[in-house]
Amino acid sequence: MSLCRSIQGQGYKLFVDSFYTTQHLAEDLLRDKIYIIGAVRSNSSAMPSVFKQSKDWEKVVGRGDFRWHRNGSFVYVQWKDCKCVTLISPLHKGSDVTTCYRTIQSRKTWKKSITKQPLITSDYNAYMGGVDKSNQYLNKYTSYIRTQNHWWKVLFFHCLDIMIVNAYILFTDFVSKSPELFGDSEFSSSLGQLEFRENLAISLMKVKSFNCKPEPMLHLPLFLSKRAECLYCNAEAHMNKKKLPSRKVMSYCSVCKVPLCCSVGRNCFYVWHSDTTVKEYVSTNERLKKRKIEDIS
Template identity: 30%
Template sequence: MWRLQVHIAQGRQASVVQFSALKTILATGQFKNAGHTSTLALLAQGCAGCAKPTSKCESDSDQMPAAKRARTLSWKAMTDVDQVVQTLRFLPAREPGPHLSAADSRSPMSLFKLFFTESAVTNLCHNTNAQAARSIAKGRKYKWTDVSVDELYRYIGLVFYMAAVKMSSIADYWRQDSLFSLPFPATVMPRDRYRIISWNVHMSHPDADKENDRKRGTAQHDRLFRIKPLMNTIRLACKAFYHPRRNLAVKERLVACRANIGMTAYMKAKLTKFKFFVLSDSSNGYTVDFSVYTGKNSFPADRGLSYDAVMSLLDRKLLGSGYHVYMDDFYTSHKLLTDLFAQKFGACGTYRDQRKDFPKTAANSLSRSSGRGSIRWIRDGPLVCVKWMDTQVVSVCSTIHAAYTGERVQRKIKAQDTWKTKSFPCPAPVIAYNQHMGGVDLSDQLLQYYTAQHKTMKWYRKIFLHFLDIAANNAFILHKELHGNMTHDQFMEELIAELCGLSQKAAPKQFSTDHVPIPGAELTSDVRRIATVGRRICVHCKAVLGKKQQTPWKCKACDVHLCLQLNRNCFQEWHKSL
């Protein structure tokens, strides 16, 4: 016979573990004594002194506010063992990677056209022509002919060419009197034509813009109206042709702009900038999705900009579940990480100590005297908060990792005037954060190598240029995933050549400046004989037409006589064959 002594103190609540055990004993019927049975039944029905059912007592700690729980917890040391509450299964909605046939050989331009489709460029041409007509009606003095789809692709090719070959101004690309003259842009389109297209390129129809502008100040006004047609096309393409791998990164991307329209973010000692919230694949920097910051009330959920920005980018139906999302301290909050975990998304990020619901207790915490490599952690349900002493305290929280699993990092330290490499313990969330947050940094690096950004007067043209950057960068990553036989330089060269209607293998012909017409003999002072002195048979007329036409002109470099008349330009025809 088991003997059990139960002490009941008024106003004192028994522990959850004790009452759970009592319920089990009562259910198994191990006690036959009626007194014992009645006592256990009473305890199982409610806690002593509180008259609450046991199930409610068990959930009291869960119902306690997160801030209160954080204050009651104390920091644990590296030697204490931590375990992840639940490991999420990775169940993507589609097979991760490019959703294009690897057997088909795809050119850079065909991949770029996945994002800038011909239908999207046709719409762009329509709106650009309408904008130019509107500008001319307002009194702008320039000659305009409607831009075609092929011409707009050539224009985009020149934009990328200028991103690869840097000059101080647009006009310098067409200068022919300089040591640094570039022959290529003039073979694609004239300088004035390029400028006029740049002034008028438009993503929405001007008449629809006017209608939207009349709603300014009301709930019906759409701040992104001028960029939405193209933005929606590119966002859909980013999601359609590639499904991300497990590790994702969320970060902001800034595009410099001098416009003051209420949608830009002010950065101290920097230009005003447009802010993009970007979701990228950490493995290669592919831009999976993005949104544009339009002010404090960007998102209808109104749970805070950082919370809503992340939630708007993570679509469980589209992505699947079990993804690991990494973010910096701008986004990380206790509520965001716990809500993501409830939706089957793991998350990890640096956090700010003053943020709501994060541990603020000083019990056993790190101090200024803590040695490098010291670790403290607190687990609150699925969320673990870790502090690590590097050169300064690093605060990271995660719903994916255990606090410390034995990893170490190398750091250089100075001892006796010499630098030595020493190994220090490092928390698992810190190592994973450093590894996977590089995805957005990689994406930004690829964009900066060949960024199409240049000065423009209109804010929406700045965003148009950034859309070009996103399309070219994602096209390069798709090409690398499918074929992997081109560097970034080679990819951009081939893309520019194809957009401009040229073959990369057949580079544009470069004529020497010595190929100029000069008189065939020294000029005489007798004006009556100027047109006849030095006349010789044109080599082109004789070789091609079989005629002996005489001309006073010859080529300085070739030293052959060639006709140069309004109705017979043998000089030009001859040099075409060189």
Template identity: 30%
Template sequence: MAHCTCEETLETVLDSEEEFTFSSEEEQDEEWSHFEERLDPAEDENDIDQMPVAKKARTSKQPALTWKAETEVDLVPQTLRFVPAREPGPQLWPTDSYTPLGLFKLFFTENAVSTLCYNTNAQAARSLARGRKYKWTDVSVSEMYRYFGLIFYMGMVKLISIKDYWRQGSLFSVPFPATIMSRDRYRTISWNMHMSHPAEDKENDKKKGTNEYDRLFRVKPLMDTIRLACKTIYHPRRNLAVDERMVACKANSGMTQYMKAKPTKWGFKLFVLADSSNGYTLDFSVYTGKNNTATGNGLPYDTVMSLLDRKVLGSGYHVYMDNFYTSPKLLTDMLGMKYGACGTYRDYRKNSPQNAPNSLTKNSPRGSIRWIRNGPLVFVKWMDTREVSVCSTIHPAYTGDTVQRRVKAQDTWSLKTFPCPAPVTAYNQYMGGVDLSDQLLQYYTAQHKTLKWYRKIFLHFLDIAATNSYTIHKELYGNMTHKEFMEQLIAELCGVSPKIPQKRASSDHVPVPGAPLSTDTRKVASSGRRICVHCKALYQCFVLCE
């Protein structure tokens, strides 16, 4: 495979990247985790639950279409040729050996950490000039990596507050953090952590209220580095997923969102592109609110298009998304870019087929299928415990797939087989890429309470780097669990061994006395016993000779 960590390759990928200005409801059943509709203030005007009167009028004028049953044969769509820009998988030298720290440094490079240190030191100098009373010495790159190691350590060893990690003389004391840096040093670095230069922040703040103001200015330097590394170090396999991710935060930053259908309901919303095969985060953007430079096609359309860069990815990819994104126009335009797509859709979306006398009803039996083909688009409705609507440019309507469901009959539960449309089967198989990524992120997340909104996003960047590093290490070697990987990464970041040598409980040698032995029994086990010369020299312990 080609090695893609050099600066020239990074610049090449960056040049091809399209710029854009905008940066889990608890599951009741696994099959329904992606079919839930969302209440999200970020939805565009065309997606609100209560449609405008004018829109309803347009909808009603659309000609009624005839839905077909699964017994009717659908045309098989033309298969897109899969032409990735690079060979899928890690883009590293196959002859090199990569440790957890080596992989992590592909995301948090020494240049990026050096810039982080420079801006953090500038913020500390600014705080001291404004009257802050604490000791400060400039943080170095090696110390910053140790600081990262402590953050990950706190993600694995959970305590209630930061100060508990340095508490002494308690049954619940943990000795490790104090061996890396003092509590006050850790806290002062945390207070002054800055990804952008404070002087430039001040200039950006003066632009508030104008189109030139950048809400993500404080995180953009590091965010651009992480996004570029995610796309450069690994190339995805064919099936991709687009979905939202929430970073918990209630700060009054103007960017926090509320999503009722997510486990984390308040926080920053990220739009994420992930590899469905392993959950690798390929690209992401942070939602900052309404975009004045939008194309007029709506936020979902702009989001998906901004995450798909054909020069970086190649062509022939299959992209799966939920009903927030799916629209006939988006899927048609993606097909023009040589990308197949599949996703659940909302019936009131423009150009979506409306209900007809022969469509599904609430009383339709479970397993009923109705479908309509409109050129390259196939719209499928399937009755499970409720109606599911899926649109696809990749699959035919029905190919004989079946699913098993537990059915209760005469107070007895049994498994029964039902027909299932091909788009629904594929959707359930590949849509979970972002969910898998979120799951891996949450196992040993670095997130904890902080007063600064941009530090929440900084901690999420650490999570992305660590999780993507683990995914690549698993692809290359597959000889570590996630826990073992994080333990090794923490040890390497902090410059220590992950295993503490155990104290020697006993010795196999015969003690060598420091003085001649006496045959006088009165001197045996008395206060005149001498220290073993061998043990003192070799083990630095004191074994008394009999």
């Protein structure tokens, strides 16, 4: 009530969420000539007793059907959309009806259909427009693109809007706390959400695309059609000036294209890829470099 002192006695309409709607609040505001229009929860004190068993009524009615009840100065309207919605108002008539569009499924496609809607519901949707700041920011500017049968696009653009709004809120908070970090602090502090979105789009368009090379494929052991000498064994012996072991193997690396031992007793394949000492030695030795397998399909 203390939040409404500045508008008492002036005939304002106050649209509230179901979280705030109670019978006592509606009556107290009406005495101060503030007319509350709000959604009513099933367990709220503002829910009339005749609407308590709404589940039974919901089962037998179709989409667009509604009922209303008057109690003193207030009218209560219950409307069946996807689910039952109950609203309270001291200004509306229960019988006032308008229409709205709803998307319904017709066999294989979705189509728009005209559905009856109580006038109180239409006004509530029109003027509610975001109870909290998050809803207000999201409803003011949106990236939503109207699509048909692509619900995931709607979800994607809604998540995109949420991220932009969060970035804008953090930006304004940062500017207010550290204005000295911005050259034109007056411009930054007065930057609205639309200007923020425009600057964000311009900055993203300036970012150059990077031609990243694809990550190399996994090094996997493959098999030869004929035996070849293990390059790691020969290179290790060559480094230590020992006699070449001349171990012939059938396996080789799919990326390095070199024959390597790959067995339980001797796993040169693992050592070759984990220890770069021998690999670097091979790269500097022309004789050993020629031992790479060519034209392996």
